[in-house]
Amino acid sequence: MARIRLDGVSKRFGTTPVVQEVNLDIADGEFLVLLGPSGCGKSTLLRMIAGLESLSAGRILLDDRDITATAPRQRDVAMVFQSYALYPHLTVAKNIGFPLRARGRSRQQIREKVTEVATTLGLDEHLDRRPGALSGGQRQRVALARAMVRDPGAFLMDEPLSNLDAALRSATRTELIDLHHRLRSTFLYVTHDQVEAMTMATRIALLNNGRIEQVGTPTELYDTPRSTFVAAFLGAPPMNLFDATVIDRAGELHVVADGVDAPLGLSAGSATGPQKVTAGIRPERIRLNGTDAQLRGVVTASENLGSEEILHVTVGGTVIRVRAPRPVPAQVGDAAALGVGPADIQLFDSGTGRRLVWHVPHEHGASPRDASLSVA
Ligand SMILES: Nc1ncnc2c1ncn2[C@@H]1O[C@H](COP(=O)(O)OP(=O)(O)OP(=O)(O)O)[C@@H](O)[C@H]1O
Ligand SMILES: [Mg+2]
Incomplete structure (x- = not known):
């Protein structure tokens, strides 16, 4: 059992802030993934929770106990x-049993626990080998087994799969999800790999420059990103983002840009003037050769992924990526008419990058003509 709470946690190395004012409440049994680009402070944050790094400010609570100053082993x-x-130089069995030996458990207790954990992870055949005689995937399991023998309330994992090849990474992801279900302990998992985050996390905390940009389920972050940073971090290829203007066209709101004219499905309010925004559309939400085209451009490149194709369509001055099942009825050099529905267009503040939402008043007598945009 372990609930972990981070309360205003900050870290500076010298004068450089690396983790800034992080507040996070991780429920018992969660699989929380700390995601973010290289250097954003993920490992530092995890090491502070483990007690391997001191805090510059803030508190860490484990099940309501303040552990900010507690030694790692405690x-x-x-x-x-x-x-x-x-x-x-130690065998697999000795490596796995090491934390128990360090805690003075009896040989019998250690043997039983090592056997139990090794069986769970499929390592029982390899207990007498040394790490040098194991594959990368097997070594990774030994490291996991060594963490498991203590029956900890929480597992802290820092990119544990990054040394494995693609096939093994994928298989191990599934195993970790399964292990999490069986152990029911709290998993706090650091990665910069969005696939790992999307597939394993119950919640993702996306870090940007030492700060939490958004916390939520994988679906929440993917479907309703709070900022252009989140929109551009998730998805392969990521969300298409381009400068646009929201205008009133004959009483209807439209997003327009060079080569783009897309209705938003809302009536214009009386006070709605043109508004500069950053518009976002996911590549898989764009229909090719829509009869009722909202974006018009020219196919300038294509990437064949086997099952799908990524078309690069230059619309105005921007490359819009379109993800479509193969075979795709368009070739490089073709004119492309792209269809996109009102629900597939997301809007962000062009200055701050924050998500914008529509406020449509519901009071009696108010009409959708009074819709207005504001920061989410
Ligand atoms: N001991 C240290 N002294 C000074 N700077 C450090 C130290 N440890 C980390 N940093 C800096 O802090 C920042 C965050 O590092 P951290 O290792 O937490 O990033 P990360 O998100 O884990 O990155 P990656 O994905 O590359 O592992 C980096 O700019 C790094 O250079
Ligand atoms: Mg790291």
Whole structure:
């Protein structure tokens, strides 16, 4: 059992802020993924929770207990490192049992626990080998097993799959999800890989420059990103973002840009003047050769992914990426008419990048003509 709360957690190295005012409440049994680009402070944050790094400000609570100043060994958490950090001269069994030996458990207790955990992770055949004689995937399991023998309330994992090849990474993702279901402990998992985050997390905390940009389920972050940073971080290819203007066209709101004219399905309010925005459309939400085209351009490149194709369509001065099932009825050099519905267009503040939402008053007598845009 472990609920982890971060309360205004900050870290500076010298004068450089690396983690800034992070507030996060991780429920018992969650699989929370800390996601973000390289250098955004993910490992530092995880190391602070493990007790391997001090805080410059803030508090960390584990099940309502303030552990900010508690020694790493006294915290009910276990860390799994990217490098595995196994002892090369010890056998797999000794590596796995190490935390128990360090805590003075009896040989009998250690043997039983090591056997139990090794069986769970399919390592029972390899207990007498040394790490050097194991594959990367097996070493990763030994590192996981070593964390598991202590029955910690929470597992802290820092990019544990990054040294594995693509096939093994995919298989291990599934195993970790399964393990999380069985152990029912709290998993706090660091990665910069959006596929790992989307597939494994119950919630994602996306970090940008030491700050939390958005916390939510994978679906929430993907479908309703709070900022252009989130919109552009998730998705392969990411959301198309371009400068546009919202205008009143004969009483209807439209998003327009060079080569773009898309109705938003809302009547214009009396006070609605032209408004500069950043418009966003996911590549898979765009229909090719829509008869009622909202975007018009020229196909300038295509990427064949096997099952699908990514078309690069230059619309005005912007490259819009379109994800479509193969075979695609368009070739490089063709004119492309693209269809997009009102619900597929997201709007962001062109200055701050924050998500904009429509406010349509519901009071009696008010009409949708009074719709207005504001920051979410
Ligand atoms: N001991 C240290 N002294 C000074 N700066 C550090 C130290 N450790 C980390 N940093 C800096 O803090 C920032 C955040 O580092 P951190 O390792 O937490 O990033 P990360 O998000 O885990 O990145 P990656 O995805 O590359 O692992 C980086 O700019 C890094 O250079
Ligand atoms: Mg890191």
